[in-house]
Amino acid sequence: MASIHPMVLRWGIISTGSIAAQFSTDLLIDPKTRNVHDITHKITAVGSRTLPKAQEFIDTVLGGDKSIKAYGDYEEIWKDDEVDVIYIGTPHTHHYSPSYSALNFGKKHVLCEKPVTSNLAELQYLIKPAKLNGLFFMEAMWTRFLPLSLEVKKISDGLDGDWDLGLPLSVHADLSGDFNIHNIPKTHRILDPVLGGGALLDLGPYPLVWTIMALYEHPAFVNTNNDGISVKGSMLKTLPSLGGVDCNTSFVLNFQSKPSSSTPSRFAAQATLSCSINTESLDPGVTIRYERGMIKVAAPIYVPKSFSVVQYDGEKKIVKEEKREFEYVGRGMHYQADEVARCIRDGKTESSLWGHEKSLFEMWVFDEVCREYEFPPGVEKVT
Ligand SMILES: NC(=O)C1=CN([C@@H]2O[C@H](COP(=O)(O)OP(=O)(O)OC[C@H]3O[C@@H](n4cnc5c(N)ncnc54)[C@H](OP(=O)(O)O)[C@@H]3O)[C@@H](O)[C@H]2O)C=CC1
Numbered sequence: 001m002a003s004i005h006p007m008v009l010r011w012g013i014i015s016t017g018s019i020a021a022q023f024s025t026d027l028l029i030d031p032k033t034r035n036v037h038d039i040t041h042k043i044t045a046v047g048s049r050t051l052p053k054a055q056e057f058i059d060t061v062l063g064g065d066k067s068i069k070a071y072g073d074y075e076e077i078w079k080d081d082e083v084d085v086i087y088i089g090t091p092h093t094h095h096y097s098p099s100y101s102a103l104n105f106g107k108k109h110v111l112c113e114k115p116v117t118s119n120l121a122e123l124q125y126l127i128k129p130a131k132l133n134g135l136f137f138m139e140a141m142w143t144r145f146l147p148l149s150l151e152v153k154k155i156s157d158g159l160d161g162d163w164d165l166g167l168p169l170s171v172h173a174d175l176s177g178d179f180n181i182h183n184i185p186k187t188h189r190i191l192d193p194v195l196g197g198g199a200l201l202d203l204g205p206y207p208l209v210w211t212i213m214a215l216y217e218h219p220a221f222v223n224t225n226n227d228g229i230s231v232k233g234s235m236l237k238t239l240p241s242l243g244g245v246d247c248n249t250s251f252v253l254n255f256q257s258k259p260s261s262s263t264p265s266r267f268a269a270q271a272t273l274s275c276s277i278n279t280e281s282l283d284p285g286v287t288i289r290y291e292r293g294m295i296k297v298a299a300p301i302y303v304p305k306s307f308s309v310v311q312y313d314g315e316k317k318i319v320k321e322e323k324r325e326f327e328y329v330g331r332g333m334h335y336q337a338d339e340v341a342r343c344i345r346d347g348k349t350e351s352s353l354w355g356h357e358k359s360l361f362e363m364w365v366f367d368e369v370c371r372e373y374e375f376p377p378g379v380e381k382v383t
């Protein structure tokens with residue numbers, strides 16, 4: 001519905017790397033061109049470790065807009081009264097400190113890149129000041145907000161009247177990328193253990209988000225403090241000369257819950273997930289099998305452009321099939337930004353689609369998978 005006075009959310013951007021540029025570019029798209037009329041986004045400040053980089057980012061990515069302030073450190077961003085919410089796009093192991101300062105000292109809302117922290121303990125420590133200060137805080141799990149994801153979820157949950165696939169039985173999901181690991185500098189964030197290098201923390205969030213959508217959030221899965229969920233992981237690491245980070249990681253999650261009054265069948269499903277930094281993704285990147293059908297999501301699973309669904313009869317004969325394709329204005333990172341704006345406007349401290357509980361679950365899973373991996377001393381700020 002059109003609003004006469006769209007709420008203007010003022011963003012401060014922390015860091016000037018590749019994803020900060022992509023996210024900021026999506027923020028610049030006029031929401032009206034996306035048929036969004038109730039909120040709008042304005043970047044008011046950019047903070048970098050060096051002032052020239054902040055200014056260069058404004059000049060090259062943000063069209064040289066003179067109204068945007070450039071800062072030569074991150075602290076100035078959370079001190080700025082013209083910033084409502086801070087976007088953090090630093091490497092994984094540098095998510096905790098700026099998030100903590102913004103929430104605790106700056107009393108600013110925060111959207112922080114994935115993985116939200118290096119471990120579960122760090123995340124638990126961030127949620128405390130967020131709650132205490134009544135601030136919105138979310139991991140930038142943009143995939144959860146894509147229109148494609150919302151449609152897959154409706155079918156998967158049995159809420160699309162045209163489809164009746166039954167309960168999910170299994171998820172297979174992979175996100176990989178050939179980062180050319182033998183030829184990039186050892187200081188690249190994908191290899192450097194100090195920056196949280198390796199496959200799991202960088203790519204693992206995406207196979208997991210599809211599992212969370214299909215299984216963890218399924219209306220028939222009754223979750224009692226994760227009691228019905230088990231995790232096992234296996235990591236193949238790079239040679240020490242390449243940092244010794246995880247190169248190929250697989251993890252399996254079992255979800256089981258007893259029948260409830262609303263769901264007479266027992267919920268039992270397995271997710272088999274993988275991520276690699278030395279090879280391409282599998283395509284389709286996600287396959288979800290159900291009692292009476294299957295959904296396949298095309299790679300890349302962080303921003304898929306199509307999915308297909310089939311439904312079977314009792315003899316496993318296909319009775320119905322469909323492929324749906326999607327196009328997004330920009331990269332598609334604005335859907336999560338719109339969610340942030342609406343939550344803040346409505347006084348919410350977390351999103352109902354990707355709230356603290358889901359990020360806590362993600363970091364718990366990663367801690368379990370990482371049992372055989374140790375960060376260099378001092379990298380984890382809370383243990
Ligand atoms: N949602 C998505 O699709 C994607 C998310 N990401 C996430 O975003 C984060 C950043 O990734 P990406 O943009 O590719 O990384 P880049 O290396 O391109 O950028 C990271 C930026 O962080 C800042 N920074 C702060 N401390 C350090 C440090 N010690 N070493 C290096 N840079 C530092 C730098 O900005 P400055 O010098 O200005 O301070 C740098 O430009 C990761 O956590 C990743 O998981 C990445 C890609 C896609």
Ligand SMILES: O=C1OC[C@@H](O)[C@H](O)[C@H]1O
Nearest residue numbers: 019114177190202203302
């Ligand atoms: O979030 C991400 O998605 C795309 C990948 O290429 C990137 O490394 C990762 O950080």
